[in-house]
Amino acid sequence: MPDQQGGNAAAWRQHHDGCLEPGHHGLGRQRHWSATARCSRRATPPDRCAGHSAAAGQRRVHAHGSERDLQPVQAPAQSGPGHVRIPSPGGLRSRASTGVYDRISAVSTRAIRDARRAGGGLLMGLLKRLTKRRDRGTDTVVDTPVETIADQLRDEALFAQARERYLARLAAEGIPEPGAWLDPKRKPATVDDIAALYAVNPSFVxxxxxxxxxxxxxxxxxxxxxxxxxxxxxxxxxxxxxxxxxxxxxxxxxxxxxxxxxxxxxxxxxxxxxxxxxxxxxADYLETLHDYVQPRAQGTAFTEMYLQQFKHHLEAIxxxxxxxxxxxxxxxxxxxxxxxxxxxxxxxxxxxxxxxxxxxxxxxxxxxxxxxxxxxxxxxxxxxxxxxxxxxxxxxxxxxxxxxxxxxxxxxxxxxxxxxNRTVEPPEEGTLPLASGDDxxxxxxxxxxxxxxxxxxxxxxxxxxxxxxxxxxxxxxxxxxxxxxxxxxxxxxxxxxxxxxxxxxxxxxxxxxxxxxxxxxxxxxxxxxxxxxxxxxxxxxxxxxxxxxxxxxxxxxxxxxxxxxxxxxxxxxxxxxxxxxxxxxxxxxxxxxxxxxxxxxxxxxxxxxxxxxxxxxxxxxxxxxxxxxxxxxxxxxxxxRASGTGNPGITLFNRGGAPLTFDPFNKLDRQMNAHLLLFGPTGSGKSATANNLLMQLIAIYRPRLFIIEAGNSFGLLGDFAQKLGLTVNRLKLAPGSGVSLAPFTDAIRLVSTPDKVTILDADDIEGSDEHLQTMPEQGEEERDVLGEMEIVARLMITGGEEREEARLTRADRSAIRHCILTAARTCFDAERAVKTEDVRDALSDAGKDTTLPEKRRERMFEMAEAMDMFCMGADGEMFNREGTPWPEADITILDLATYAREGYNAQLSVAYISLINTVNNIAERDQFKGRPIVNFTDEGHIITKNPLLSPYVIKITKMWRKLGAWFWLATQNIDDLPSAAAPMLNMIEWWICLNMPPDEVEKITTFRKLTPAQKSLMLSARKESGKYTEGVVLSKSMEVLFRAVPPSLLLALAMTEPEEKKQRYDLMQSLGVDELGAAMAIAHDLDRIRGIEPTTITFPASPLENLA
Incomplete structure (x- = not known):
């Protein structure tokens, strides 16, 4: 018989009866046949240990044998009185089979009795050893080692203990012991036993x-x-x-x-x-979120990272x-x-x-x-x-x-x-339905x-x-x-x-x-x-x-x-x-x-x-x-608890832990516009919330983002986005930075495209003021460029001081407007941009006009001298040039730097107006590309405290709805908002108010009418340090209370407190990493503190193609 068949037979015996061969673990009864006799044995049934080799059977052949801890049984070779001969099994007795047994020497009757009690394992070991000695031509009796009676008794005791353990394991699994089928008292299967095989329990279905x-x-x-x-x-x-x-x-x-x-x-x-x-x-929410990602952002490294991190965050919380x-x-x-x-x-x-x-x-x-x-x-x-x-x-x-x-x-x-799986492929044409049905x-x-x-x-x-x-x-x-x-x-x-x-x-x-x-x-x-x-x-x-x-x-x-x-x-x-x-x-x-x-x-x-x-x-x-x-x-x-609108442009949580979703960019969620105001007193989590909102916008919409800040609260977000393939442009408004802004660059439109300008009459001051009060949905499509340029000039002339602004008469305003038109005509003829010195020169020339009264000429010279401050020195470098062209970028971060300090109110206001003008020009240029633009201003109280700035923002942003550009403002101090800011705040549809104390809620009523239900909702918001912060979302379509529990990464990127910066610096020194690497290390530590398994973010080797 081939070795493979012999191996299968050996494996079958080892699986069902165990192996007592020296050096092997196992118990059970075994029958032994000669090599020739095995050929007459019928083939092993295919369902009984199919695929087991002999070697596999020696190692592990069945689950209940995986933990056998048996000692090997040594085959006793010492012979004694009462020698007998071993006959071959009666059912397989033949001349070929007895040839091997004829050469077996006599052994003691007691040894044979013990071997039979052991199921034949001892005899099998003797047989193999004698066969090997026969092959070497040695005398089996002479070469057999002699064992003492003590050794034999020790082996029997070990064997008995191992057998008991083995049988106990079989009994625990409900398996009868080997050889139980030979029990003559056991009844054979009956007809009822066979019928029981087909019995059916009562069906739950x-x-x-x-x-x-x-x-x-x-x-x-x-x-x-x-x-x-x-x-x-x-x-x-x-x-x-x-x-x-x-x-x-x-x-x-x-x-x-x-x-x-x-x-x-x-x-x-x-x-x-x-x-x-x-x-x-x-699963349902993540599927909705994945499908909600806009085509421009789908498949990008940043979006895929965000989806992966947010999924991990949801599973962790x-x-x-x-x-x-x-x-x-x-x-x-x-x-x-x-x-x-x-x-x-x-x-x-x-x-x-x-x-x-x-x-x-x-x-x-x-x-x-x-x-x-x-x-x-x-x-x-x-x-x-x-x-x-x-x-x-x-x-x-x-x-x-x-x-x-x-x-x-x-x-x-x-x-x-x-x-x-919802996306099940339909069956092929002509395929018959299942015969078992589809219950x-x-x-x-x-x-x-x-x-x-x-x-x-x-x-x-x-x-x-x-x-x-x-x-x-x-x-x-x-x-x-x-x-x-x-x-x-x-x-x-x-x-x-x-x-x-x-x-x-x-x-x-x-x-x-x-x-x-x-x-x-x-x-x-x-x-x-x-x-x-x-x-x-x-x-x-x-x-x-x-x-x-x-x-x-x-x-x-x-x-x-x-x-x-x-x-x-x-x-x-x-x-x-x-x-x-x-x-x-x-x-x-x-x-x-x-x-x-x-x-x-x-x-x-x-x-x-x-x-x-x-x-x-x-x-x-x-x-x-x-x-x-x-x-x-x-x-x-x-x-x-409120769960939002179901559009996951922005996802927060409610108090019950469910996602709360809404999307200011979605037409189904907004009724007026997507302008947004974020209120948050000191320590309310405003920076973390702002970073959270912006990161979600980048992942879902991939907008063109302009961040105007003071304090580098979003620098790490820019670094993180840049690592994931977005282009980031950083500007710093400080003397010597090389950046220049052109606040009067749009004045040329008064001459070049007069049909797209609402007001061209310099004396129509009332028209500009009425245009300021008109709501965006009711106003014309054209901008009041002349009124916007007048505000810039007034800021330069008055320095943003209330006392100087009070001195400004209607005649002064009319003169300023005439001079702006004069400068625009001059520059248009010269085919160059309008600079601050052009408006100054126009005012100075008006002061030389002898047809004007002396008092008016003196006032013209006075205003020209005031504007001259913005034409020399550091201010001239910033505001009296044609402007530094901005590179195309996904994210532009502008640090107000020097101009955010005290004493630079006028320069700050003029710089902000120039920035807004630049954003507006980009929005007008790209309005047909379908890519949204977000102008996010942090520390808005610094900007809006100038009474002239809010009217300008209204004038220029009221038409952004048609351009797909949105004005977002974050502030922490309502007291610094002048009453002139009320029209601007009323223009904004979306308000997010974080954990506001009662006095702040009352101050909001100065700018927005609140119902008792809205006040009660705002007063119910709470914050627990290190865990969450709560707030309220107010819009025309929803009034909900939310709870912000952002991922640890966002918390680490938004850390702005001095001790948090010190922690980042220490990690930079100890780990030898940059500031972003230190922030990510802090995020890992935060995960461990929160009981969350940290994840590793792998940045792509090469940046993605710029989509700007």
Whole structure:
């Protein structure tokens, strides 16, 4: 027989019986055949250790043998009295086989008996050694080593201990010991045993109601083949900082939606269910974020880095136990999670399912349109769920911890990505459907569900699940009782659902019961409540109260409230059950304890989506209780925290840990413009928030970004962007920097393109002032260039001083405008740009005009001399040249440097105007390229404290909406904003206010009208150092409270405090890195402090192509 067949036979024996060969570990019975006899043995069955070689069998051939710790058995060679001969096995006895055994010398009977007890392992060792000696031509008897009796006894003891350990391991795995099949007392298999092989346990799937999703009807077909269910995802109403009156109005609208949207049917009434769960799966959000990236930014190194880092950040903040303890607001752990609220609407049809001639699908469509319209009036957004959405929800429900690809989180996420891939390729043309069908419920399970009737538990992925039912309400629930943010005694402010155990699912089922049926039931209760005892009296009072409520149009329905719980094991499940019961009792809700629940396994199935069948006998009487529609509205999970508009141009968080998204650039989110104002007092986290906003804009939109700052707060952001392929241009406005600005460069338009200028009459001062007050949506498309140039000249003449500005008369303003026009004509004829000295010279020439009164000539000379200060020295170098052309760059960072100091007010204002002019020229040039432009000014209070600057900003930016350019301003001091800035601030639609104290909120009312609800929202914002900062977003379309918890990298890039700069410097010296490298090292340290696994950012070897 070939060696391969012999090897397979040896491997089969080693796998099933073990190996007692010297130097090998293993136990069991073995049979030994000669080489020739093995040829007659039939082939090993293919399913028994196929693919094992002999060598593999000696190492590790079966799972239960992987931990064998046995000592090798030495083959005793000492012979003694009572020699016998070893016959060959009877079934394989032949002349060829006995040839080997004939040459075996006699050994002691005791040794043979011990060898037989060991299963033949000893004899096999003797056989091999004797065969080797035969091949060498040596005498087997003479060469056999002699062992003492002590050695033999020691080997027997070791063998017995090893055998016991081996058999114990087999028994633990439910495997019979080797040779058990030879037991004569064991009964052979019977017919019933064979039939049991085909027995089927009760199917869990057969008890689920979902059969097939119908795309055209956008509904789920239930198990009866005619009933339909519609699934929705709801966006909750934000309750943070809302006053009670606002909440009451929203509650009344929700109550009306519930009791006015459904027809009340005696047979097969409508059922609406609400479900809520905090989920830590970010797949849907990350997919939305990835798809939202604009084409210009898609695939760039910066965007890919941001998406990767933000995904890591989301996974890190959603770790079990939370990222940190919120001691300022909720006094509970805070973690990243999404509170997903879903609604199911269905009706169990009977007969043909027709109601007044309407088919089930048509009737469902009409009811859903009514309901969603009513919910919209209450401020609740709805989205119809498709097959992928429903499957995603239920897959995570019934597969809580699949380990098919591994037990790590990324392995589980990969599993769900594979099994619920939305982009499934359609079948090829002519491909037949599956013969087994496409049952929706069948395709939800990837492991077998199990149940324990004694414990009342279902097991999915070996994790226990149970349901806890509400017994009764002790008190009337408040608005947002379960999921709304309410003050819970003391200073704690949180929702009851925040205190519930992780992975809890809330379900509220409401049956739209006809009111006449309930009134008849109340009448029956009243008739039976006879007597003078206390119970009867209380019952009569309750009936009377119910009748009064129904009479006031508060409808009474039947419903139930349950909570689904799970845990990694039964011990954790019991702990969570007790935690849930305590939370319910503290909220005036009495639960049915698990020990008292009747048929808990059935109860678990009863309240699954679309699972409650109202047509079953006693279904309403036994399993539901009377509930007022108002109480259901208060308990429903539609109360929560704001989540924004759903457009992730900018992503922050709410207090519950869910993403809060909005996008000023999106037309659906803005109503006027995308101009933005960021308010933040000192220490409120303004720099970190600003860096966060700008980084997200770069990743999503790749805009052309101009950052005007004082203090290098964004230098590290520029370094980081440059490392990832963006072009960065840095300018510093300081004497000797080589930078020059041309504040009058646009004056040439007054002559070159007069048709595109609003006002050309130098004496039409009123026209310029009216143009200043015109709102952007109502103004003309042309700029008031003459009015803008007048402001520049006035700043130079007055130095930005209020006293000098007060001296300026209407005649002075008219003279200034005439001189600007004169300078523009002169320079146009000379084909050169207008410089400051040209306007000065025009004023000086006007002072020489003898037709003017002497007083007017003196005033002209006086104004010319004032402007002369900007034509000489350092100021002349900066403002009296044709201007330094700016290179094309993705990001331009301008440091105001010297001009941000005290005493440079006029120079600062003129420089800022020149910068705004330059940005405006670029916006006009590139307006058809579709690339947005953002002019971000930090420390805006330094800029806007000049009364003349705000009017200029309004004049030049009011038309930016048509150019795709947006004015963003950040400031920390409202006191430095003059009253003249009010029109500018009113022009800005988006306000982000960070953690503002009450006095600052009152100061804001000077510039923007705030409602009581908005004031309450702003005053509710908090900050906890090292953890988060809160703020409010105010716009025409949204008023929300947000919580900023940025990644550690952003925090490290925005560190501007002196001690933080010192920390960076020390790391630069110790690690030998640049400032950006030190900041990234700090980010790693912050990750470790926050309990986050640090990530490494790899910068590309070569920069990407410049998209400027």
């Amino acid at each position: 057969d008890m689920l109601p979902w059969t097939e999703y119908l795309p055209q009807e956008q509904a789920m077909l239930l198990e009866d083949g005619k009933s339909l269910a519609a699934f929705y995802e709801l966006t909750p109403i934000g309750t943070e900082g809302r006053d009670p009156e606002w909440l009451r109005k929203a509650r009344d609208a929700l109550e009306n939606a519930l009791q006015d949207s459904f027809d009340e049917l005696d047979e097969s009434p409508w059922v609406v269910q609400f479900y809520a769960k905090d989920e830590t799966s970010w 959603s770790k079990p136990g939370g990222l940190f303890e919120d001691t300022k607001v909720s006094q509970l752990p805070w973690r990243g999670q999404q509170r997903r609220v879903r609604m199911v609407v269905y009706r169990r049809c009977t007969g043909d399912g027709l109601v007044r001639g309407q088919t089930p699908s048509m009737y469902l469509k009409n009811i859903c349109e009514r309901l969603t319209g009513g919910l919209a009036n209450a401020g609740i957004k709805t989205r119809r769920m498709d097959r992928h959405d429903i499957r995603h929800w239920l897959l995570h429900w019934f597969n809580p911890h699949p380990e098919h690809l591994g037990s790590k989180r990324q392995d589980i996420d990969r599993f769900f990505e594979i099994v619920n 929706f419920s069948q395709c939800l399970f990837y492991s077998e569900p199990q149940s324990d009737a004694k414990k009342g538990l279902w097991y999915f992925d070996s994790r226990p699940h149970r349901v806890i039912v509400l017994d009764r309400l002790r008190d009337a629930p408040k608005t947002g009782h379960l999921t709304g943010e309410n003050r819970k005694g003391g200073d704690a402010l949180h929702a009851l659902f925040d205190k519930l155990p992780e992975d809890t699912v809330l379900n509220i089922t409401l049956v739209i019961t006809p009111q006449d049926v309930l009134e008849a039931h109340l009448e029956k209760l009243a008739r039976k409540s006879v007597g003078d005892n206390q119970a009867s009296a209380l019952t009569r009072e309750a009936v009377d109260e119910a009748r009064k409520l129904i009479g006031r149009k508060h409808k009474l329905y039947r419903g139930n409230v349950v909570f689904y719980l799970t845990g990694k094991d039964e011990q954790q499940l019991e702990s969570r059950s007790m935690e849930l019961a305590n939370a319910m009792l503290s909220a005036g809700m009495e639960p049915v304890y698990p020990r008292d629940e009747v048929a808990p396994l059935s109860s678990y199935l009863r309240w699954l989506p679309a699972g409650f069948d109202v047509n079953k006998k006693h279904a309403l009487d036994w399993y539901t209780q009377m509930m007022l529609a108002q109480h259901v509205a208060n308990l429903s999970p539609v109360w929560g």
